[in-house]
Amino acid sequence: MKDNKIKILKSFQDTDFSSLRLRRDFEINSLNYLIDSGYVNIDTPVIESADLFFRKSLGSTSGNTYTFTDPQNQQVSLRPDFTASIMRYAFSNLKKIENGAGKYCYSGPVFRFENNDESYNQIYQIGAEYISERKHGYEPEVVLDAIKCLEINNVKEFKINLGNVGIVRKYLDKLGLNNSLVEFFLTNLKLLNLKNYEDELLSKAKFQNLIKSNKKSDNLSKDEIKEKFSIELESNLGSRSHDEVVDRYFNKISSQVIESEFNESILKLKELLNINLENININSFESELNFEDFEKLIDSLLDFGIQKNNICIDFSLTRNLAYYNGVVFDLIYKNELIGGGGKYDDLPKMLGYKSDYSCFGFAINISKFMDALNNE
Amino acid sequence: MNEKLKIFLPSSGSLSKGSMDYFEKSELIITKESDRKLVGKIKGSDSIEIYFQRSGDIPVIIDRGVGHIGVTGLDRYLEHCENSNLSKISIEDLGFGDSNLVIAVPSGWIDVDNIYDLIELSYEYKGRSENLKLATKYPNLVRRKLEKYDVHNIVLVSASGGLEAAPMIGYADIIADITVTGKTMKENNLKPLKDGVLFNSQACVITSNSIPKDLNIDFLNIIKKLKSVGKSENI
Secondary structure, eight states, X not given: OOOOOOOOOTTOXXXXXXXXXXXXHHHHHHHHHHHHTTOEEOOOOSEEEHHHHHHHOHHHHGGGSOEEEOTTSOEEEEOSOSXXXXXXXXHHTHHHHHTTOOEEEEEEEEEOOOOSSSSOSEEEEEEEEEXXXXXXXXXXXXXXXXXXXXXXXXXXXXXXXXXXXXXXXXXXXXXXXXXXXXXXXXXXXXXGGSTTHHHHHHHHHHHTTOEEXXXXXXXXXXXXXXXXXXXXXXXXXXXXXXXXXXXXXXXXXXXXXXXXXXXXXXHXXXXXXXXXXXXXXXXXXXXXXXOHHXXXXXXXXXXXXXXXXXXEEOTTOOSOTTTOOSEEEEEEETTEXXXXXXXXXXXXXXTTOOOOOEEEEEEEEHHHHHHHHHHO | OOOOEEEEEEOSHXXXXXXXXXXXXXXXXXXXXXXXXXXXXXTTEEEEEEEEEOTTTHHHHHHTTSOSEEEEEHHHHHHHHTTOSSEEEEESOOSOOOEEXXXXXXXXXXXXXXXXXXHXXXXXXXXXXXXEEEEESOHHHHHHHHHTTTOOSEEEEEOOSOGGGHHHHTSOSEEEEEESSSHHHHHTTEEEEEEEEEEEEOEEEEEESOOOGGGHHHHHHHHHHHHTTOSOOOO
């Protein structure tokens, strides 16, 4: 006999009364704190144009996004997080930001497809986004707001991992690396924590055609390129111009590095990644990279009473490279990543809005926090 | 009335002919009253019904438990049901319907040869607040494959036909489509990336995970016969 009973979907869960109460308490306590601190509580649709989330980040979330065609034949997604929706809301209502209401908080479910038995696909978040006229200096306020949301819910024993994508990018630029290598290293920073990091990075860079075998190889001039590929360049180039293609080809063949230069960059990058809480004040990069704001952030955390051993400086932390461009942080509770955030000044532009504002946000995954509590 | 075992086969194209031939080799002779009829039978068996449907619809038909056994392209199944626990691939390669899911760019893009060029180009687009757009009929499959390359900032746009013209008309910058010989791409001024084969597809047998008990003997018999000429066995 065919089993005709409808069951709950895999990786989704019902919430019983006591868990629901715990989740709502966490949500209400946090929102009350944030509203008292000047954040405006808003809500956005659970379903949005798929493009909103894809533009924000294909790499980290799109593969995990529930995307489908709706009855009006539009590609739509269940929100995988709130940030893009809040930015759409805020920058569609720019007058409100100009009038000083650039602080928003939210709560609700987000949906991320994970093909494993260890996590659920509908999770609950509370979070906040801060849109600032000041380009920097306001970050400690937002990080501390995230921490206070934990503390107000009696979460005391958490750790905070701090990184700064902006400092790493600036450092890579100062090393004189071309764009391809800068993006390559930023994407692969975590590999530097492996034992055989040099081999891993080199083989990956070779696979990506970033390494050339001989420094003395001759490069073509732009005119020579045009002549050599005249037939190809006459064909339809789609959205790109003739010069754009030639310029990029020229840059591509002239920007490959030889293996020894590549290895030297790895060593220098490793020096930056060796910075920790003890040596951050005496590191040799301080003057050239301007650690001032980053150090102020650390000081604010220490002043707030966070123990030194609960703060970890980790320059390999990037969270989501597609849009973070400054401080990033993870909140860890009982070895579970329960939240985090960072600075993402370019996101409004990626979504098609004009913006001279700086943006910083965080989210706390209440479901993950409750899992950590239950595992205790 | 007793429920019958329902087998779904492609109604047209190379997968249809291949399926009919494959069933015949498996000693399962399909009969139907006319070529236009979408329902048929297995000769000598009244407890099995054959339905002919578009190969693209068959994965969902089997996954939803409407049908019990289906033949379709591996690409179609993985696009719609890769992570489903309601159905599975029972024979992965029937030895026909071979094709590749390939990323192709305008042939005049002399600066783009591989996926990493695309990643870099996507960052350049991002730098001017634009997105590199990829048109495909297989958004799920393409997205999952591209993820493995740390791809950021490529927006997938869904399209149902005439993909090769998408870059020319400005609907998308590049495409990812199924190709057998690559001839149509070439004729439309597109070149596949050197490492742009995202996926090799072929005809496969898919089965529902909820086969009614009283159909189980027929079900296992059919699968056994199909496997007897199949290339791989992973039921």
